[in-house]
Amino acid sequence: MSSKVFAGSAIKQNAGKISNINDWSPTTKQRRWLLIAGSSHPPEKVHISMGRKREAKGEKSGKYLQGISLDLFNIERSVGHTLKNKIQNLEITKAEVANHITSFFQFCLENDFKPMLYYSGHGEMPTGNWCFTDGTIGVDEILEMVPEGMAYPTICSDACYSGTWADFCIRKGIDGFECLSACKPDQSAFDNRDNGGELTLYMTGNEKKLTKGRPVTEPLFSRGSQPDYPTVRIFGKVHYAEFIKYHTYDYRNILISQSIRDGYLAAVFASDQKYNSSEKLYWESAGYADFFQVYKSDVHCRKFIYSLKADESTKRFYAYSIEGFGDSQVVLKIDDPDDITWRNMAITSCTACKSKFYFVLSSGVPEFENREQVVLMNPTFSQSDNLSEKVADYYSKGFVITSMCYNKGKKKFLVVMTKTSESQESSLEQSISMSQ
Structure with missing residues (x-):
């Protein structure tokens, strides 16, 4: 009888902070980051969290835009010169994002870099897939984009239901193909008032801006499993x-x-x-x-x-x-x-x-x-x-x-x-x- 493997608590693995990334995502290669912002208004057929509502079509201001901007600013400041590109277009399509990722992977292959993918935005229910104007991109699609000979990417997803991606990576068991998620598969990711996503604040060393000094949801990391790094029940709350x-x-x-x-x-x-x-x-x-x-x-x-x-x-x-x-x-x-x-x-x-x-x-x-x-x-x-x-x-x-x-x-x-x-x-x- 076989049982499914689930990703363990990122906090208990001491994983997630960019300041000690060599400890939780070690590599002999230099890293390069691609930062991606999701669409503020994904298609109506895409189910998203009740907590992170769609903005009206054409609306260019509001909490969603403010949160995304803060997230990308915080990450960009933390990764410094290792930033390759930042994609922040609230009306970007799935195909355009896929082209950016493919080009980024080719750049990392040619220069022998370790690719780091970061996303902030809506996550599709129940897949945690990244949401864009005309559709979504899943973790399985990203895996298919990886060219032969390139180091597998580490993915950081500050999105609702993103734990699905961490679980996918640990079950695949591919060395170097890892995911840090903002929450468990059935949870919504939280934003912290006017400071942006809680996972991003934790990643960038801004724990003082978090009420509990850590995200109120349970971040997961796919390097370790639940039996070894069990999640804490108090941080597993859902509406x-x-x-x-x-x-x-x-x-x-x-x-x-x-x-x-x-x-x-x-x-x-x-x-x-x-x-x-x-x-x-x-x-x-x-x-x-x-x-x-x-x-x-x-x-x-x-x-x-x-x-x-x-x-x-x-x-x-x-x-x-x-x-x-x-x-x-x-x-x-x-x-x-x-x-x-x-x-x-x-x-x-x-x-x-x-x-x-x-x-x-x-x-x-x-x-x-x-x-x-x-x-x-x-x-x-x-x-x-x-x-x-x-x-x-x-x-x-x-x-x-x-x-x-x-x-x-x-x-x-x-x-x-x-x-x-x-x-x-x-x-x-x-x-x-x-x-x-």
Whole structure:
């Protein structure tokens, strides 16, 4: 059995700073740098981070342009006389950039230089590919440009999702073909107020301008692997909507299950032919009132909640909605589940927060339509075995678990089971033990 290799933390490898580049990217050759700025407005078909928004077409001022200019200025000042060229054209095409890279590689081949490629700009989701006016350039394309006999390039990518490139390089295992990335594959790269990209600030010795003295995301470097240089969890944070979008961006997968506790998300993604082409929405809100305002807008657009969870520690609600999931829906806020009435609707999701239970009731969902349901709850926290026995009994009657939650205020687990011809296995005792 083989497992994928992932690039390790650049910080733990003492990698990234230009001042000690000989330590983390050693070479017997002189280096030459090519600096590349991405387009401010890549094609609409190219998915980019919600945090680094496109500028309007024709706009030549704003945070994107300011950040790119600062990044290239900082790098240019740090590399000094080893700079070969700087490409900063916000309307440059993919072909033009490819020509610049090819010419640069030929120059390095003829002069026996070690090529250093630096990029600052938008990264495509989920590839981390560099974004230009009419398309993107991927790390595999750069590898194909390398002429025979030239030293392989070291790539520095201050872009969202750039960890994908570092992972690609470590898996290739080509000596000298390395990548320093600004963040993990599912993260957005951060800019530091008016100072530019955080990876670039770290590279150029401007740690004092960084809030934590290092980037708030986890830079990766492909010389070392995760087991030897593990990333630090606190620097692996992602926004809920960004994370869900990253894992469902191409419509092949949907979020089929999620659990959120103390700011940590556990999610399961899988394909579902019924909803592959449906539009999805995913958002978090501060408190139930805020959640309900957004929810009313979604329902008006006929996008119904597929999964709803609340984090008891932060009191925030997390919703994942799908267009076409049923034909009507309501959300009930209830103190006692015994008070719930189904009418002609089915419970399709549930959660708990501040001693209240929240049920999503839907109609017109084929997998729930005209199916018998039961709501089970353990009387007290210590009587979880009693709940397990109830679940086992309903399993024997043809029911499966379709939703569950834990109410911290009441210290009670709640399980929704639906009758179906499909089978299911569970390890409820293990889940309860972990929650404790």
